Amino acid sequence: MRDLRISVTDRCNFRCVYCMPRDAFGRDYPFLAHTELLSFEEIARIVTILREHGVEKIRLTGGEPLLRRNIERLVEMLAAIPGLDLTLTTNGALLEKKARSLRDAGLKRITVSLDSLDDATFRAMNDADFPVQKVLDGIDAAAAAGLSPVKVNMVVKRGLNDQSIVPMAAHFRGSGHILRFIEFMDVGHTNGWKMDEVVPSAEVISRIDTEFPLEPVGANYTGEVAARWRYRDGKGEVGVISSVTQAFCRDCTRLRLSTDGKLYTCLFATRGNDVRALLRGGRADEEIAAFVAGVWRTREDRYSELRSAETADLEKVEMSYIGG
Numbered sequence: 001m002r003d004l005r006i007s008v009t010d011r012c013n014f015r016c017v018y019c020m021p022r023d024a025f026g027r028d029y030p031f032l033a034h035t036e037l038l039s040f041e042e043i044a045r046i047v048t049i050l051r052e053h054g055v056e057k058i059r060l061t062g063g064e065p066l067l068r069r070n071i072e073r074l075v076e077m078l079a080a081i082p083g084l085d086l087t088l089t090t091n092g093a094l095l096e097k098k099a100r101s102l103r104d105a106g107l108k109r110i111t112v113s114l115d116s117l118d119d120a121t122f123r124a125m126n127d128a129d130f131p132v133q134k135v136l137d138g139i140d141a142a143a144a145a146g147l148s149p150v151k152v153n154m155v156v157k158r159g160l161n162d163q164s165i166v167p168m169a170a171h172f173r174g175s176g177h178i179l180r181f182i183e184f185m186d187v188g189h190t191n192g193w194k195m196d197e198v199v200p201s202a203e204v205i206s207r208i209d210t211e212f213p214l215e216p217v218g219a220n221y222t223g224e225v226a227a228r229w230r231y232r233d234g235k236g237e238v239g240v241i242s243s244v245t246q247a248f249c250r251d252c253t254r255l256r257l258s259t260d261g262k263l264y265t266c267l268f269a270t271r272g273n274d275v276r277a278l279l280r281g282g283r284a285d286e287e288i289a290a291f292v293a294g295v296w297r298t299r300e301d302r303y304s305e306l307r308s309a310e311t312a313d314l315e316k317v318e319m320s321y322i323g324g
Contacts, residue, residue, distance in 0.1 A: 001296050002253035004055050006043060007323035008071065009063040010259045014091050015127040016115075018155050018184055020318075022127050036260045040074040042279045046257065048081055049285050050292065055255075057085040059111075061323030063259070066094040072105040079106025087111065089153070089323075093130055095138030103145040110142050111151040116164040117171055125161060139177070150177045156199045157184040165199075169208045173235050180226050180239035185267075201240035205229060208238065243267075255296060258322050263292065265299040269317055 015022040087109040116122045122132040172179040217228040226239035256264040261276025
């Protein structure tokens with residue numbers, strides 16, 4: 001266990017078709033009450049405990065984490081814990097006005113989700129009529145604030161935005177930012193996932209390589225989920241996350257903490273383990289550490305290796321609740 005991903009809210013201002021489709025997450029959707037969410041103090045406590053047991057990297061996610069009120073205070077609390085690599089994933093909608101305050105609070109890096117440069121395609125995918133230029137302005141603001149290199153994640157869905165692969169590569173090539181392409185995944189049970197809508201990472205690399213020759217690069221660390229490729233002319237790199245076509249379960253180092261304090265050992269899990277009850281029940285740090293260790297040591301998740309028509313239909317937890 002090296003990485004902890006923390007979902008700080010189950011709410012989002014987008015309704016992306018692969019994550020929170022509007023027909024499932026409509027106006028009457030029962031989002032969590034504020035009292036059900038882990039407090040910043042509870043989050044900081046569990047992070048402090050897990051840091052002492054080997055966790056090195058924290059990623060704040062959602063939902064959309066910048067919707068969580070006073071998120072900068074949580075960043076400041078976590079940044080004060082020695083030895084942590086602290087980062088955050090956002091859809092970028094609020095980033096232009098938040099980038100400087102996040103950096104001042106101690107955030108070092110940021111990842112922005114951006115699925116197309118074509119405005120019509122992007123608005124169709126976020127289903128909130130949000131313009132792509134606002135996200136690009138957020139990326140520029142993050143870079144200007146010192147949150148660089150910015151990582152940009154593009155989920156690729158065949159027939160919807162796969163025509164944007166090469167334009168995205170062309171735009172970010174030489175920018176100093178790192179673009180990563182993610183295969184459309186069967187997370188949750190509301191996004192209508194179909195295998196024939198997955199664009200394999202090998203195809204993504206082939207399309208880019210035809211225009212801008214690439215060569216493979218070794219992983220930064222064991223368990224890194226993105227396979228890295230660099231441009232042969234030295235103008236940066238791209239990454240691909242192949243969670244459908246190339247399983248990486250056996251090297252997984254990630255634990256996930258949901259908005260309301262449940263631990264999940266897999267993005268495709270069907271149930272979590274309640275650590276909030278321990279945090280609010282007066283348990284000692286040693287007891288909480290032992291509980292988490294037990295969850296981690298007994299994990300048997302191999303979803304990406306076992307994926308089939310049957311497993312795809314499981315009632316898996318939604319991405320907006322557990323974080324990406």
